[in-house]
Amino acid sequence: YxxxxxxxxxxxxxxxxxxxxxxxxxxxxxxxxxxxxxxxxxxxxxxxxxxxxxxxxxxxxxxxxxxxxxxxxxxxxxxxxxxxxxxxxxxxxxxxxxxxxxxxxxxxKLVQKRGASAVSVSTSSWGEQFAEAIRVNSEGGEGEEDGPAEAPSCGGYVLHILTIFWKILFAFVPPAEYCNGWLCFWSAITVIGVLTAVIGDVSSHLGCSVGVKDTVTAICLVAMGTSLPDTFASKVAAIQDATADNSVGNVTGSNAVNVFLGIGVAWSIAAIYHSWHGNQFIVPPGNLGFSVMVFCTEALFAIAVLLLRRSNYVGGELGGPVGIKYLTSAFMFGLWLIYLTLSTLEAYGVIGV
CATH class of the missing domain: 2.60.40 (Immunoglobulin-like)
Incomplete structure (x- = not known):
């Protein structure tokens, strides 16, 4: 046996x-x-x-x-x-x-006995939020069960310096203890919306300064700025969850929200506004049709890879043997580069449809 x-x-x-x-x-x-x-x-x-x-x-x-x-x-x-x-x-x-x-x-039983507040991940005061924003996170745990906290690594200090502005900015968001969390929710949504608008405008001005079209700027800088948080969220879900459902579902869910809710609500408001003033709201498609075709084609290859990874040799959509893991990452990264290259060439008229 x-x-x-x-x-x-x-x-x-x-x-x-x-x-x-x-x-x-x-x-x-x-x-x-x-x-x-x-x-x-x-x-x-x-x-x-x-x-x-x-x-x-x-x-x-x-x-x-x-x-x-x-x-x-x-x-x-x-x-x-x-x-x-x-x-x-x-x-x-x-x-x-x-x-x-x-x-x-x-x-x-422990969670039920001590209550949800004992395992809450939220903060209870602004002072605690600013203290956490300024403090460098340690490598080890802080509780007795986790043992003594280890000193932060060099990489931890570098990441802290790079992100301290955003940490302090979001520390102004009201704690989740106020108004049952609704004040925190709407404040965070507002800050995220403002940052998204700033990223879009800064990227557009940067592209204009270096002579890059808005369509290329959108699929490069703006897309990376809006997708990096989803990337880290998927990474955390992949590490902490027993299955890949939340990690992969976060990717599809976030893109669905961006397309259907983000663009849909904005365009609906714009269409209602122009209709109220007797005008038509017209958005030129540009190279949208070509980009969507390339994206859907590459999505089929990505789904095929996820299905192949379900074999007994790999065992699931995420993780697996080191060689297969890095090969899959390189393949997915290559799909993104191909999409970026083809869309850019089509935007500048190098290739035609």
Missing amino acids: RTEDGTAKAGKDYVETHGYIVFENNEARKTIPIGIVPEHCYERNVSLFVELGEPEEDNLVSNNIHHKREDELTVEEKVALEGRPRLGLVPRVQINIRESDEFKNTVD
């Missing part, structure tokens, strides 16, 4: 096992021990496979029978061959590793 990786990986989720099961006379059941690596996860659902090989007889007499021709066998030897061990109809089984019910129930 031997174990085989599924979504569970040897060394990370379980201990790889292989060997032989020896059945003595009158024995009909044996147990294969498989070590499970504890992770103390609140949610866990991975699987592995156990495969049985062809049975072997540890009997010199039986081995001699196998070397004889059928016409040389006696009646007793024929009966012995009929009773030799054979592999059953199900030589391969799947084993699911689930989270510990005791551990999960313990966490649920």
